[in-house]
Amino acid sequence: MAVGAIMLIVDPQNDFIEGGSLAVSGAQKAMQALADFITPHPDLFGKIFVTQDFHPEDHCSFTEQGGTWPKHCVKDTFGAEVFAPLKAALDKCPDVVYCKKGQSKDRDQYSIFDIQNSEITNDDGKKIQEYIKNIDKYFIFVTGIAGDVCVLNTLKDLIQFADKKSIAVYRNFTASLDGGQKLEDFCEENSIIIFSLDKK
């Protein structure tokens, strides 16, 4: 029987970090903390999935195309790259899969699974779903940016096919535009564990 701990890191990209075009307050601290956590334990997680917003130049979510957000995470630019200290930590881990989303010009994808209203159409999302379905016991740790947007939507989709009791969120390794309230409320409503590593 296969047993696994999975880490799902949502959009740990330069544009969402201080200095980026759609910066989330506290993101640098959170992603550095995540890098520092992973570095001494490269084998802790059997598998790590990293999602990346990866938009075309004229993506529909950008304000200049009538969308909600400033231009961000344009594919093959610095803004779309994974935060360098975290990438360095991940490079030492044995099994990391990078998954791209938001690549279609006319459609936004807050979640890699993108199954809110229809069946999954995204190959990378399918890959993660298949993996989770095919291991008997697992625990999924969810982290990333932004807690109230892409992390929240990823969780909403994840609970459609994964056991809520097998999901946990690391508070220290997420950063939210709203300070974290929506993510905490969602976790509470769905009995998803929120871990905090704060030492008090």
Ligand SMILES: [Zn+2]
């Ligand atoms: Zn985006």
